[in-house]
Amino acid sequence: MIERLKVLVLNNTYEPLHFCPARRAVSMLLTERAEQIESDGVVLHSFSGQMACPTVIRLKRHVRIPNWGMVAFSKKNILRRDRRTCQYCGQSHDEMTVDHIVPRSLGGDSSWLNVVAACKKCNLKKGNRLIGDTGMRLIQKPYIPKFITFSNHPPTVPDSFIKSWHKYLAAYVKDPL
Ligand SMILES: [Zn+2]
Structure with missing residues (x-):
């Protein structure tokens, strides 16, 4: 189960960065490289005992990402x-x-x-x-997509995870998930 769980990682400025495997998120918490922002009822068993699975974590230091939020313009994208x-x-x-x-x-x-x-x-x-x-019409207005909907499209996770991500993504991404 834990193998499939993904955690939303925020920059220390709260910008969403990417999703990472829950196991990695837990190790970042245990080594104090990140702090837990949201968690879920899912309980994880680790060598240090039981803990609620994080769903959102925030990095303690700021990660500088050039062109944050930009998606490369290409046919594929x-x-x-x-x-x-x-x-x-x-x-x-x-x-x-x-x-x-x-x-x-x-x-x-x-x-x-x-x-x-x-x-x-x-x-x-x-x-x-x-x-x-031409008498043709566009079915929707084209828009500039944001990074997070693309490069790390979240896999299937419990609804409660998606709910807890939403407010952190919504500020940056139109229709995030
Ligand atoms: Zn067509």
């Missing part, structure tokens, strides 16, 4: 943000492409806000036109 769902027709296919909302030929840039996942059919249909000229 665009598809991830849009859950491999075509942003025009809402369907998901094995082979997905990305589409420039304002086409490059019309000065559109390659950025999070101008590129969305699209199926081949919609991509072809839209072609090099502005969306207003």
Whole structure:
């Protein structure tokens, strides 16, 4: 069980950094490299006795992370943000492409806000036109994703864990989990 549990790690400034295995979180607590912020009813048995499993810990020292919160702009990450769902027709296919909302030929840039996942059919249909000229619509507004929803997507954990993470993530991430 403990092998699968993940703990949210906060910087000492409370910014969410990543998720780590519960075992590692416990060892950071025992060595006083981190403090427990939230815990859960799940009880862990360790060499030092029983303890409630932490769900959120906070590092005692500040970790400097350049470009904190930024996700590399790439086709793979665009598809991830849009859950491999075509942003025009809402369907998901094995082979997905990305589409420039304002086409490059019309000065559109390659950025999070101008590129969305699209199926081949919609991509072809839209072609090099502005969306207003096509009768097509975006199913959601593209946004710039934050690091935590990507690089360490949390695995399956008890609901109580997710609940305890939420307020720490919500300040930084839209629709965090
Ligand atoms: Zn489509």
